[in-house]
Amino acid sequence: MKSDRERKEIIEAINVLLHQAYDSNLDEILALLKQIDEEEEKEDLKDIQEAREDIRINGTVSWEEYKRESKS
Template identity: 55%
Template sequence: MSSITRRHLLLKAISEELEQAYDDTLEDVLELLKIRKSEDEEDLRDIQAAKEDIKINGTVPWSEIKREIA
């Protein structure tokens, strides 16, 4: 099954369930979606910061890390 077809089926199933859900459930779902979006944005900011840190400070060779923990 292609990812587009799977997504379409998931959206249809979710829509059917949401049509029958109580308002407080809808509010909970919306809040969870907002939290997920916020976490994704934070992850992207962290990735960019890590890339910048590597550009500035470089990386530590694995052999050096192994020596330090041995």
């Protein structure tokens, strides 16, 4: 994960390039960002479904059990 300073620098660099881009390129960039967002959302939903299926099959562990096991 990037630090706040690194993120700020990247965003500023992106903004410079966006301000120089043609309108048609801006439309393409927006479409790509939306596509990335949708794919990430699908991955998140898939991960949630897999976790629920794992819980259904294997059950859950209480917080107390987890703490006891992690000390071992």
